[in-house]
Each structure stands twice: as C-alpha cells, then as structure tokens.
Amino acid sequence: MTTWNEIPKIDLFTDGGADPNPGRGGYGIILSWKGHRKEFHEGFVLTTNNRMELMGVIKGLEKLKTKSEVRVFSDSRYLIDGIEKGWAKKWKANNWFRTKNEKALNADLWDRLLTLVEQHDVRFNWVKGHDGHPENERCDELATQAMQLKNLTVDSGFIRQENNTDPIDGETLNGTSNKQKIQKEGDLCRKCNTPVVIKIPEKRKVKENQAYYYEYYLCCPSCKTLYHLEEAKRTIDNKPSLFD
Numbered sequence: 115m116t117t118w119n120e121i122p123k124i125d126l127f128t129d130g131g132a133d134p135n136p137g138r139g140g141y142g143i144i145l146s147w148k149g150h151r152k153e154f155h156e157g158f159v160l161t162t163n164n165r166m167e168l169m170g171v172i173k174g175l176e177k178l179k180t181k182s183e184v185r186v187f188s189d190s191r192y193l194i195d196g197i198e199k200g201w202a203k204k205w206k207a208n209n210w211f212r213t214k215n216e217k218a219l220n221a222d223l224w225d226r227l228l229t230l231v232e233q234h235d236v237r238f239n240w241v242k243g244h245d246g247h248p249e250n251e252r253c254d255e256l257a258t259q260a261m262q263l264k265n266l267t268v269d270s271g272f273i274r275q276e277n278n279t280d281p282i283d284g285e286t287l288n289g290t291s292n293k294q295k296i297q298k299e300g301d302l303c304r305k306c307n308t309p310v311v312i313k314i315p316e317k318r319k320v321k322e323n324q325a326y327y328y329e330y331y332l333c334c335p336s337c338k339t340l341y342h343l344e345e346a347k348r349t350i351d352n353k354p355s356l357f358d
Contacts, residue, residue: 122182126174129253130166141170142256157260161269167193168223175230183235189243222271268308296341303334
C-alpha cells in the first residue's frame with residue numbers, strides 16, 4: 115500500500131522513430147509501477163527519429179502526477195548521452211548553441227526534458243534495440259502503429275526548426291521576419307506555423323448582387339485561420355439571362 119510519504123518507483127520504457135527520416139513519425143511508451151502498466155502512443159505528420167525518441171520520454175514523464183523515482187529505458191544514444199553526458203545542459207547554458215556558430219537541434223524538446231528531469235529523480239538506461247528486449251520491442255510496435263494512425267499530430271517544433279525560426283511569432287534565428295505570403299497547401303500558418311490545407315466549402319451561399327466568391331481557400335487545421343487566394347476567386351455574372 116502506498117503512503118503519502120512514499121516516492122513511487124516507476125519504469126518508463128520508450129521508443130520512437132520516423133519513416134523516412136524526416137517523415138511520418140511516432141513514439142510508443144510503457145509506464146510500469148508495482149506490476150501495473152499502461153501503454154501510450156502518438157503519431158506525427160512530419161518529424162525525425164531523434165525528436166520522437168525525445169518526445170516519448172517527455173510524454174511519459176508528463177503523465178506522472180507526483181514526484182517519482184524513474185528508470186528510463188531507451189535504445190537511443192542521442193537521448194541517453196544528451197542527458198547523462200551533460201550535453202543538453204551545456205547547450206542550454208550557451209543559449210542552445212552546440213558550437214560558436216552552430217545551433218543545437220531539437221532545443222524545444224531538450225528544454226522540456228531538462229525541466230521534467232529536475233522535477234523527478236530520473237536515471238537513464240540504454241538498451242540495445244531490436245535485440246529481444248520485451249518492453250523495447252513492444253514500444254517499437256506502438257511507435258509503428260502510431261505512424262499509421264489517421265489523425266496525426268503536427269510537430270510544430272520540427273517545422274519551426276526546418277524553417278530556421280524561433281517559437282516567437284515567426285522570427286527567424288537570424289532576426290528576419292517569417293511573415294511570408296500564404297500561397298499554397300503546406301505553407302506555414304502565419305499565426306501558429308502549422309501547415310495549411312485546402313478546404314472546399316460543402317455549401318456555398320451566394321448573396322444577391324454578390325460580385326464574386328472563392329471556390330476554395332486555405333485553412334490552418336490548428337488555429338482555424340482562413341487564407342483566401344486570388345486564383346480561387348470566381349466572378350459572378352449578375353446580368354439577366356437572355357434565356358429561361
């Protein structure tokens with residue numbers, strides 16, 4: 115029986131990947147405590163192997179409701195060494211630069227992970243991937259299943275990183291503006307940096323004396339911002355017809 119003074123001892127098994135890399139990705143996690151275990155997974159539209167390895171641990175730790183002793187098991191050297199060898203802390207102290215001129219990749223996720231590690235007593239353990247480790251193999255299965263889901267999450271941190279932008283209102287890392295014109299499907303929403311998609315109205319109401327309408331528009335699936343395109347504009351001829 116757990117008392118209020120007892121710190122839970124939890125095992126967190128994780129795996130993640132993208133196919134191709136970058137490409138559609140996912141992570142799988144198992145949380146185990148005193149014989150009880152829960153599984154979770156999530157898929158992403160576009161991301162990388164390393165981001166999914168980091169995201170799995172982050173999501174697992176975020177599910178803990180109280181300070182815990184956590185043993186993390188992962189086959190990612192990138193993840194394990196980033197914490198155990200102090201790389202992530204060093205990058206953060208240097209304003210997320212790996213070298214004088216080179217930014218550290220995945221700074222948004224490393225920052226989240228460092229915060230969570232400070233909230234718990236976490237120990238990282240490396241396991242060899244695809245080597246028969248039961249939980250590692252199961253997490254790999256969950257990650258693969260996640261990639262095949264219909265409703266995939268947008269990894270906005272990866273998109274900002276690929277476009278060389280900070281999370282602050284589209285400002286690029288070199289200080290220039292990223293408020294580009296939205297012209298096609300896949301362009302990034304100017305409000306939240308999510309790729310926009312084409313939407314065709316199911317029903318269209320045309321008002322009397324209306325001069326034009328838009329056959330389709332671009333929509334942000336995240337913040338629902340709409341973008342109208344000039345090439346989608348259609349003129350309405352309101353002249354009386356010569357025929358019935």
